[in-house]
Structure formats: structure tokens, C-alpha cells
Amino acid sequence: MATVGRNIAAPLLFLNLVMYFIVLGFASWCINRYINGQTAHPSMGGNGATGFFLTFAILAAVAGIVSKFAGVRHIRSWRTDSLAEAGSSSLLALALTALAFGFACKHINIGGWRGWRLRILEAIIIILTFTQLLYVLLIHAGLFSSRYGPGYQDADYGIRVPGDEPKAGPAMVGSRI
Template sequence: MAGNLKPVASLLLVLNFCMYAIVAAIGGWAIDFAIDHGFIIASGLVLPAQFSPVFFPMGNAATGFFVIFALIASVVGAAAALAGFNHIRAWNSDSLPAAASSAVIAWTLTLLAMGLACKEIDLGGRNTRLRTMEAFMIILSATQLLYILAIHGAAAIRPRA
């Protein structure tokens, strides 16, 4: 039965890696756009009363926090996928702790970004790229959990030598 979970874990790992890469690309675009179109303050002017250091000219008040945490989660998730690829290749108990711990850290950061995505959805006023990031973070919160369960389930079923 442990061998039956290896293809499932492999599929989830590839799916998660691709989705984290897409979220990182869109998050990079959002940060670049915010830098190019954010506040420009001349030397004699003061900051506006509503100034936020996490200001993004698109979206709403939650956009800045969401983009930053989604970008962090996607980078950590992609790195966790590399540890996961090593575990899938070896598929033994020696490679499981690194894959599992990095996957759990990526999942918790993904949950944080998903919570901010839900807040951003609640506030409204987003463009299609931000909606794509939100959808991917919500989907990733589920698929990353399924991946963690698949690699832990295989370890629990496998007999000890």
C-alpha cells in the first residue's frame, strides 16, 4: 500500500511546484508594479496621512500584505518541493524528515497567505492577476496538506526493518 501513495505524492508535488512557481511569478510582477507606480515623494513634500509602507496601487488595503506573504510562501514552497523531489526519488525513511518538515513549514506559510487572500476577497476591488494568486493560494493550502498526508501515510504504512 505504501507504493500506491508514491504516484499520488509525485503528482501532488509536481502540481504544487508548478503552482508555487506561478504564484512567485505573479507576486514578482505585483511588487515590480508597486515599485514603479507607488508613492513618489519629492524632497520638499511630506508623506500623505494614509501612507503605508506596504502600499500597492492595485487591489485594496490587504493587497500589500497578501502579495508579500504569498511570495514568501511560494519561495519556501518551491524549496520544499526540491526536498520533496529528493524524497520521492529515494522513498525511504532517511529522506522523509527533511521533506516533511519543509512541507509543513511551506503549508503553514501558505495558510497565512490564504487567510490574507480571504481578507482581500472580502474587501474586493482586485484585478485578475490578484484573483489568480488568491485562487492558487487557496488551492495550494489544500493540495499541500494532501501531499503532507500522502508522504506521512506512506511512512505509517511501511513496515519497519
């Protein structure tokens, strides 16, 4: 029954994965030019926020790509135990993407000459922040209803009734391997 969140999160996961790879490619190229001091390149440019923006864009891209691998595992199984891994890694990727978003806004606000690669990178980071936020909300939608995802109120996790403890006896003397 929990296919509503899963059917929407799966294409969004793939879209975010592709966008994170694009960010990684553009940010890697730009930071290579920036480190080499080639900011006069026609498609580079930059200002005072460029170094910080590129650093956090690469960090966000790497964390986002890794979180999507955990997300694929969660979407395949769609269980509460896989949600912990996918949810925590995607939340970390969202935090780093939000930092890169802030530096992208500062980068745009300072102005100056910015090449087409930097402008594309700014735009993709801004779009990616909102799609990653939507993805995080979708995989956590089970908090509100089990129709949207794996529910957090599973009866067999962490709740023990008195008298529910395993009994020690002759059948539980040794362990079987």
C-alpha cells in the same frame, strides 16, 4: 510495497511545483507594481490587505519551491531518513501558504477593485493550500501503514537492546580510511 503513497505524491509534487512557480511570477509582478505605486494599473488594483497578501504569497512560493526539491529527493529514495527533510520543509511551506491563504481570504472579504492578476493569485493560493495539505498528508501516510509510505516503526532506528553495543577489541583498535 510502499508505492501507493509514492504514486499519488509524485504527480501532486509536480503540480504543486508548477503552481508555486506561477504564484512566484504573479506575486513578483504585482508586488513590483505595488512598490512603484502603480495600483491604478488595469490588472493591479488592490486594497489594504494587498501588501501583506503579496508578501506572504512570495514567501510561500519560495518556501514551496525549495520544499519540492527536498520532496523530489524523498520520492526518489522513499525512505524514512529522507522523509524528515521532505516532511519538515513541506510543513513549513504549508504553514506559509496557509498564512497567504488567510490574507487572500481577507483580501477578497475587503473587496474593492482587484485586477485579474490579483484575482488569479488569490485563486491559486486557495487551491494550493489544499493541494499542499494533501501532499503533506500523503508523504506522512506511512504513519498509518507501511503500505502507503516509509514506516515510522523501523526496528534499526534508535532502539538498542542490552548487549547490542559494539565490543572493543583488537579488531576495533584503529579506524580505516
